[in-house]
Amino acid sequence: MEPTLPLLASAVDATWVMVSAVLVIFMQAGFALLEAGSTRMKNAGHVAGKTVLTFGICTLAFWALGFGLTFGNGNSFIGLTGFFFNGTEEQAASAYESLSFANIPVGIKFLFQLAFAGVSLSIAWGGFAERAKLSVYVVFGILFTIFIYPVVGHWIWGGGWLAEHGKQDFAGSTVVHLTGATAALVATVLLKPRLGKYNKDGSSNVIPGHNQVYTTLGVIILWIGWFGFNAGSTFGSVSGLFGHVALTTNLAAASGAVAALGIAWAVTGKADIPSMLNGVLAALVAITASCAFVEPWAAVVIGSVAGILTFYTAIWFDRMGIDDPIYAFSVHGIAGIWGTLSNGFFAAPALVEKVGVGMPGLFYGGGFHQLGVQALGVFSALVYVLVASYVILAIMKKTMGLRVTEEEEVMGLDLSEHGGYGYPELLQSERPYVSAAQGRSTHSLT
Amino acid sequence: MDLSRLEGVKRAGEMAPYAVTVNLIHDRVIRQGVLLAVRHLAKMGVGTPPVPFAFLQFGSGGRSEQAVISDQDNGLVYRLPDGMDKRETERVEGYFHLLGAAIVQGLEQVGYPPCHGNVTCVSARWRGSTDQWMERLAAWAADPVWEHARYLLLVGDARVLWGEPDVVAPLNRQYRRLLAHNPILIGRLVSNTRFHRIPLTWLGRIAPDITGRYQGAINVKYGVYLPIVNAVRHFALAHGIHAASTLERLAALREAGVWPEPFCREVEHHFRLLLGLRLIAPLHWRDGTYASNSYVKLSELSSDTLSMLREAMKLALRLQDRTKKLLAAYPE
Numbered sequence: 001m002e003p004t005l006p007l008l009a010s011a012v013d014a015t016w017v018m019v020s021a022v023l024v025i026f027m028q029a030g031f032a033l034l035e036a037g038s039t040r041m042k043n044a045g046h047v048a049g050k051t052v053l054t055f056g057i058c059t060l061a062f063w064a065l066g067f068g069l070t071f072g073n074g075n076s077f078i079g080l081t082g083f084f085f086n087g088t089e090e091q092a093a094s095a096y097e098s099l100s101f102a103n104i105p106v107g108i109k110f111l112f113q114l115a116f117a118g119v120s121l122s123i124a125w126g127g128f129a130e131r132a133k134l135s136v137y138v139v140f141g142i143l144f145t146i147f148i149y150p151v152v153g154h155w156i157w158g159g160g161w162l163a164e165h166g167k168q169d170f171a172g173s174t175v176v177h178l179t180g181a182t183a184a185l186v187a188t189v190l191l192k193p194r195l196g197k198y199n200k201d202g203s204s205n206v207i208p209g210h211n212q213v214y215t216t217l218g219v220i221i222l223w224i225g226w227f228g229f230n231a232g233s234t235f236g237s238v239s240g241l242f243g244h245v246a247l248t249t250n251l252a253a254a255s256g257a258v259a260a261l262g263i264a265w266a267v268t269g270k271a272d273i274p275s276m277l278n279g280v281l282a283a284l285v286a287i288t289a290s291c292a293f294v295e296p297w298a299a300v301v302i303g304s305v306a307g308i309l310t311f312y313t314a315i316w317f318d319r320m321g322i323d324d325p326i327y328a329f330s331v332h333g334i335a336g337i338w339g340t341l342s343n344g345f346f347a348a349p350a351l352v353e354k355v356g357v358g359m360p361g362l363f364y365g366g367g368f369h370q371l372g373v374q375a376l377g378v379f380s381a382l383v384y385v386l387v388a389s390y391v392i393l394a395i396m397k398k399t400m401g402l403r404v405t406e407e408e409e410v411m412g413l414d415l416s417e418h419g420g421y422g423y424p425e426l427l428q429s430e431r432p433y434v435s436a437a438q439g440r441s442t443h444s445l446t
Numbered sequence: 447m448d449l450s451r452l453e454g455v456k457r458a459g460e461m462a463p464y465a466v467t468v469n470l471i472h473d474r475v476i477r478q479g480v481l482l483a484v485r486h487l488a489k490m491g492v493g494t495p496p497v498p499f500a501f502l503q504f505g506s507g508g509r510s511e512q513a514v515i516s517d518q519d520n521g522l523v524y525r526l527p528d529g530m531d532k533r534e535t536e537r538v539e540g541y542f543h544l545l546g547a548a549i550v551q552g553l554e555q556v557g558y559p560p561c562h563g564n565v566t567c568v569s570a571r572w573r574g575s576t577d578q579w580m581e582r583l584a585a586w587a588a589d590p591v592w593e594h595a596r597y598l599l600l601v602g603d604a605r606v607l608w609g610e611p612d613v614v615a616p617l618n619r620q621y622r623r624l625l626a627h628n629p630i631l632i633g634r635l636v637s638n639t640r641f642h643r644i645p646l647t648w649l650g651r652i653a654p655d656i657t658g659r660y661q662g663a664i665n666v667k668y669g670v671y672l673p674i675v676n677a678v679r680h681f682a683l684a685h686g687i688h689a690a691s692t693l694e695r696l697a698a699l700r701e702a703g704v705w706p707e708p709f710c711r712e713v714e715h716h717f718r719l720l721l722g723l724r725l726i727a728p729l730h731w732r733d734g735t736y737a738s739n740s741y742v743k744l745s746e747l748s749s750d751t752l753s754m755l756r757e758a759m760k761l762a763l764r765l766q767d768r769t770k771k772l773l774a775a776y777p778e
Contacts, residue, residue: 201659203659205659266648266651269643270653
């Protein structure tokens with residue numbers, strides 16, 4: 001086949017989306033490190049390892065049903081075609097009209113979308129951390145990928161009722177982050193706080209993560225992966241839009257880091273590392289919806305506000321008695337809401353025209369129209385995911401139970417769920433063991 | 447203790463005058479403890495003190511600045527007569543080891559937990575003859591690693607609470623001699639106390655704990671009181687002033703013209719209020735634990751006490767800055 005200019009252009013676009021898909025899948029490494037670092041040593045192997053298990057489950061469920069439910073042709077509520085994706089262009093042409101705008105192989109489109117569903121699910125797991133049974137990850141992983149993510153995805157990206165409405169959610173502040181975070185919130189409320197989190201008088205204890213270096217590395221990997229997440233959502237590189245998207249993404253993340261550390265320092269007097277890392281993620285979540293629609297200065301504002309907002313909401317949820325071990329709802333939920341709404345303020349006319357979705361924001365004379373559309377989108381997604389997650393998890397709680405026993409939680413999920421320690425050498429030395437020398441020593445008065 | 451009459455005290459100023467009373471009570475109780483320990487040993491057939499001795503209070507007790515709940519920081523010094531033979535010396539040492547144990551146990555029974563760092567007269571490090579103490583001080587000063595600097599700071603607050611002050615007099619002279627014109631040692635003592643972080647943000651806001659048992663409270667002891675105590679002590683030591691309490695040190699610094707009079711008055715004013723604030727702390731918790739003794743809930747303080755606290759923190763920061771410059775005052 002003689003390479004023509006359109007073919008080459010399509011190949012360049014496809015390559016970029018393929019690279020982006022790999023970057024977004026690589027975000028799983030970021031989540032594994034972030035979550036493991038933010039939790040205790042006795043759960044480290046479980047917390048990191050379940051990321052692989054659930055990405056596997058998510059892949060199978062999304063391939064069988066999730067992809068068709070999200071992007072298949074159907075009604076304004078859900079997609080009804082294209083189940084058991086076979087990768088052919090025939091199926092693509094007949095079943096997934098909503099994805100036809102991008103001229104790249106459908107296999108790459110699938111991989112890219114799957115990576116997004118995987119991220120959304122990984123966000124949800126934050127709310128389950130350190131106390132949910134392994135079987136819960138298997139069952140909820142399947143149900144989330146079939147009944148929760150595809151519905152919101154279809155509404156906004158799959159030709160559903162919110163897409164027609166002109167909602168701007170470029171890379172998924174709502175679809176991916178708010179959806180995952182809302183499921184996390186429901187889970188963390190139904191699971192109840194970890195043992196030892198709250199005192200009798202209601203005051204809360206900090207349960208520090210066991211490795212800030214892991215957490216930091218996780219955030220750096222997520223930051224890098226986000227270039228695939230946002231800039232890859234252009235579905236091509238030929239237009240050049242991906243450069244702008246990458247720029248706003250990076251500016252927001254940087255602003256989030258600086259603003260979150262600054263606010264933590266100003267309020268608590270401590271330059272708190274976990275708060276800074278949460279600020280980076282919150283800023284990235286926020287800019288996800290608006291990255292293609294806003295100018296660089298607005299990205300700085302959006303990222304900074306997200307970083308500050310998350311710092312306060314994390315404290316607030318903690319005080320409300322909601323033990324969200326990885327701050328999933330503050331980081332992905334609150335920032336997801338803020339990011340989605342930020343389009344309603346900051347969407348610039350020239351960029352809106354270029355992307356071709358919705359209207360300019362309030363600060364550009366667009367009035368309240370786009371803000372209203374954004375708010376409706378956030379509200380609908382939030383309510384749906386709250387209700388669906390609650391129904392699914394409440395049934396699971398009644399039938400199979402969500403939480404490990406108290407004893408298992410105390411000994412750690414590495415041992416209770418997997419039969420081995422994540423850090424075998426280190427924990428072995430804590431076994432009661434009296435050496436001959438220790439046996440002889442007596443208690444000294446001095 | 448019946449604290450109900452103190453219910454609702456929100457102002458540090460209301461409590462400040464009681465700081466002296468509280469310390470007089472502590473002194474009487476502890477003196478009585480020592481006396482009972484001596485009698486107890488006599489009753490047990492161990493005998494009476496074979497040589498003159500002194501019971502020392504270190505730390506806040508030494509400075510007469512104890513809070514309502516206080517731990518034990520104490521030591522024993524005894525004078526061995528010249529030429530005492532080895533067996534007799536061992537007998538004397540044995541007596542004071544038992545006396546130390548009896549005192550610490552007795553004081554623990556009446557509510558003074560032994561200090562975490564084992565600074566009590568049952569520990570060999572904090573008990574000994576005048577000569578042993580002299581050697582100890584010299585050894586610490588010669589090798590001022592972190593622990594030794596800490597020990598020297600504790601001795602700097604020593605006060606004889608029971609026994610013969612004469613026994614301790616040579617130690618005081620030795621201590622003064624070791625510190626005089628010794629900027630390296632003063633430098634070590636200063637760096638030993640620099641880790642206290644004052645919970646005042648750069649926006650000038652008091653930053654309470656945001657989680658945990660002490661949510662909404664600040665640690666008055668480490669956050670503002672001790673930084674001031676330490677700064678005043680450093681200046682006093684560096685200028686050859688040997689007084690045990692912070693207020694006496696301030697008066698001496700004023701008289702010696704080290705600090706201008708208005709500044710000394712300002713520090714003194716804030717310090718008296720802080721002593722009052724420390725007495726409020728246990729009213730906020732009622733759990734009788736030693737740690738709670740240091741925390742005050744901001745929500746239960748009056749607005750004038752809060753602004754006093756903020757000013758005291760700013761003052762502590764200024765004092766820390768001055769302390770940094772203290773060493774620069776020494777000639778190279």
